[in-house]
Structure formats: structure tokens, C-alpha cells
Amino acid sequence: MRIGVVAPSTPIAREAAEQVTAIAAAEFGEVELVFHPQCFVRHNHFAGPDDVRAEAFLDVANDPAFDALWFARGGYGSCRIAEQVLGRLGRAARDKTYLGYSDAGYMLAGLYAAGFGKVAHGPMPADVRRKGGQDAARRGLAWLTTSEVSALDATLRRADKAAAFNITVLSQLLGTPLQPDLSDHVLLLEDVAEYTYRTDRAMFHITSNPGVRKVAGIRLGRCTEVPQNDPDFGETEEEVVRHWCERSGIPFLGRCDIGHDADNKVVPFGTI
């Protein structure tokens, strides 16, 4: 089992990579975890210039020696390379498992829209540095290696299709070629560090999209590190999501266990 790690957004700290490598060696003996050198490159905001990040992604995705591509970290930047990467993926890329969340959602969306079958929203190596983050890294490794059921969000049901996104990222890919067909999917959403008025605005955007209106329902994960609105927004994030579900006729199905934290569970796109 060979897992390649790349960073289409921002670089990962070497200490984080070493910690995850140690966990893999100690507890997942069958795994060979390979951090592409690009993961540690820094170029302004990004883990290398666009071309460097794109080539690293293609190096791993198109290499049949890798079973999985694991996104090192979120941040910002994968939308800048999505189009050029997606146009150059070969057969080996199609058989691979992809795991990440947050800014990686642009790539997950584009891969899923292109018919890739093994795409999942879940923990990344950089999560190891969160409080309790070793469990997040273990969860990611457990799902990548054995499709461990306990790694999955507990609300997922075998009969349902699902997909999961950061609210801001999903909003910012609507109406582009990256937008996947989410008809009849349960859509799980989370966000981090956004003012509630921005979450409200993004939920207007998401629930007003004719494609999104075809989902089976929306579940809300956690919205964390929310800055204090001035004046107070007067609605919690759950009230905001319920409001827009009601306005748009999309069933609100309750909460789920995803978010920018160590408890973030895995949500495979499509059926489990």
C-alpha cells in the first residue's frame, strides 16, 4: 500500500510530515507513505508556483505505483491548478483513492465531476498538529488502508449518495466546470473562520443554485473559529442553514461530524 502526499495549496511543516510518517510506521506496517518534495516548497502564499504544484499532483496521480493520493493540507491554491491537472490525468489516476478537505474540495469536486469513483472528504496529514490531531491522522490512514468503517461520518447510510464540502469552497466553484452533479446526494457542509454573515451569503448562493436544489438534503457539520459579527448576526450557523434550506425547499437533515478539527470524519463521495 503506497500513499503519495502532495500539497496543491499551502506547504506542510516538516514536523507534521514526520509525525504522520512515525504513526504510519508504528501502526500501519503495510503502508509506505511518500511525501512529495513539493509539499515543503514555499512560494509566496503557496507550496510552490502553480506549475510545480500541478506537476507534483500529476507525478503521484498518474503513477500506478501509488494506491492513493493524500492532500497534505488545505489553505488556498488548488483552484489555480485544477483545470490544468484535470485535463492531464491518465488511467492510473482513475484507479486511485483521493482524500482531503477544505481547499482540496476544488480538486475533489473536479475529480468527482469527471467520474472518479474513489474521492473522499476527510483528515489530512497537517491535521496531526491540531489538539488530538494524532487521532485525525490515524483516521485518515485507517480509511485509506482498510476503508475502516469507524472512520466514516456516522450519519452516512449505505443506500444514500453523499458528498461533503467546505461551505466557502463549494460556493466558489458553483457554475464552473468543477461543479459536480449532486442530484440525490446528501450534502454535508462545514466551514471555518468565516463571519456568520458570510456563511449566510454563501448559503444563499449554494441553495439558490439549480443543481444544488436537486440534492436529497443538507447536513451541517461544525463552523469553528467564527469571528464576532458587529452587530451580532442574531442567528446561529444552524439557524442560517435551516433558513436557506426552508427557503429553497431542500430538506435539512440535521448535524454531522465533520469540520476543521481533529474529530473530522471521512465522507466518501457517492455511495459507501
Place this chain on the structure above:
Amino acid sequence: MRIGVVAPSTPIAREAAEQVTAIAAAEFGEVELVFHPQCFVRHNHFAGPDDVRAEAFLDVANDPAFDALWFARGGYGSCRIAEQVLGRLGRAARDKTYLGYSDAGYMLAGLYAAGFGKVAHGPMPADVRRKGGQDAARRGLAWLTTSEVSALDATLRRADKAAAFNITVLSQLLGTPLQPDLSDHVLLLEDVAEYTYRTDRAMFHITSNPGVRKVAGIRLGRCTEVPQNDPDFGETEEEVVRHWCERSGIPFLGRCDIGHDADNKVVPFGTI
């Protein structure tokens, strides 16, 4: 000439309304400027609950005694009432002139998408409180009363269609029923108080949209109050916009004179 002012987003200060009323009385004798009482209501983040803001908009828009509807101020909130307002506009609304910018862009977009012919991006009453803001208020009044040519962005040419938006607002209405057909339009853009990585992300979103790719070209106004990115983003807002224009095959046509400031010029949607 009767101008009705409403606030579909956030409330305007009474002092600002009084200052603009004084300018209108002293310099635009033919104008009767009517601030709807809703402009001063405060409900959490908004100038009144959604229903109150929607009804105020309809009071003015559907009243044939008003020649124009002037948006009092931006902020956030017009997307929350756009759908219910647009569905209830009658014939008197269609003959009216509409002027505003920033968050008002949701309404301008929806009105223009619905075929309303006299929609423009430009100064609002609340701008009077900016440094030099009396000139912004005068410019708005001059355009509303006499279609004063000097109020217009100087890059506009009589033969071209145009439209103008706040970058974040345009991004957040793509793929919804509010998105107007911008084919062959010169698209003028500006933004305020956004990190450059967010402007980059929004420009990815805007220039990846198949409808936007049909514009004649993009002009960039001002991006002001940009928070310092950590690390430095390494590109100016003009470099960001040029980058995405080049990537998407949209001609970059240069700068223009719009933005969240007192110099903000008027851009009528469609032809001038």
C-alpha cells in the same frame, strides 16, 4: 423628479440622509428625495427583518409616483430578499431608474437579468460620509436627474454594453437565477476589504464561469482596504485580474474609475 431611497441591506445614519437631503434641496431644486422610514430601522445585521426590507423596496419600486429607486447603502442583506422582491415587481417598477453598488449588486443583477433597462452601478447616499463624499452624492443626484455625462466612468463608450460589480458579490451570485447575461459586455469590477487570496479565488470563480467567458473584456477599478496577507500574496490585484483574464481568454482592458470611495463613477448596465 421624485427619488425614493430604500435600504435592502444595512441601515443608513440619519445624519447622512440629512446631508444628502440638504445637497438635493440646495443644488437640485427639481428633486424630491424621499427616504423610506425603513432606511433607519435596525434588526441585527440588517435594516429591518427580510419582510420589512422587501416591502419597502416594493413600496418604492411599484409606485408610479417615483421616478427612481436609490439604494441607501451597501453592507449585506439584499440577496436575502432578491427572489421575493423580483417576483412581485409590476409595470411601474420597469420604468424606473435604479442606482447603487456593493451589496446592491444582487438586486442590480436580478433587475438586469429580468430585462429592466435603467439599472446603474454608482454612488449611494451613505457615501456622503466618506472623505470627499459630498461629491459622490452630487454625482449620484446629477446622474439620476439629468443623466449627467461627467458622472459616468470615462472608459465607457457609446457603442459598448457594460456592467459593473463588486467582485465578491458577482462571485456569490454566479449560477443562481440572479446571474444576468453579460455576453459582449465590458465588465467593470471593484472590491473592498478582501485579502488578495480571496480576490484571486473570486477571480478564478468569475472567469471560470461559461457565461462570464462571453464578456467583451474586463476592466479593474479599485480594490481598497486590502488586509495584509501573511505571507505576502506576491501579486497585486491588477496582476491577479490579468492572470485570470489570460488564463480564461478574456481580454483585460485596463483600469477604470469605480470603487468603494468618493471617486466612484456611474456605470449604467447595457449601453449608455
